[in-house]
Amino acid sequence: MQSAMSQTYHHGALREAMIAAAETILERDGIAALTLRAAAREAGVSHGAPAHHFGNLSGLLSELAASGFLRLRQYLLDAVVNAEPTQHMAGLSRGYVAFARSAPGLFRLMFRSEQLDWSNHALSAAGGAAFAMLLPEASVDEADRKPISLPLLGRAMAHWSMVHGLSTLLIDGRLSAVGRELSPGVGVEALVEEILRSGVAHLE
Known part of the structure; x- marks a missing residue:
């Protein structure tokens, strides 16, 4: 066999x-x-x-992480494909969190740089393509992309920090403990939505 x-x-x-x-x-x-x-x-x-x-193992892990970044990018694309301009950032946030929850082990691996080889072309290309979705010029072809200003890059990084931190708290089970402080009948999902709403509002 x-x-x-x-x-x-x-x-x-x-x-x-x-x-x-x-x-x-x-x-x-x-x-x-x-x-x-x-x-x-x-x-x-x-x-x-x-x-x-x-x-070696790093080579396998790097290829696996590359496949993860490709899937993350697809989650982000799917989340905003029909979104109104005012809902674009909120859609990206939900897509990012949804991907992390769909494959928590893979999500953690993708950001464990000590185990990955970022000189691997597949990994660096996939990671860059996924991050580009969080930039204001995400809809522009790579060949036409212009340098991004410091304020816009700072805003994109703030957005990434927010959704990545939330995703990590979720898959590590940290929000469950915090959720016990909520009123009866108000669960973690409502807390996630409130964090996303508040986080996006502060970035707009």
């Missing part, structure tokens, strides 16, 4: 299978359990196969 599966992967899907296997381990067992051998075992391929495609 393993040899047949390995043969199938050899003809075009090993990289995707290894990335999917790595994410499964990451979300199920945590970053400490994610090794090249564990990912190979999860994917059903030989232990030597991952090294050929990714080099």
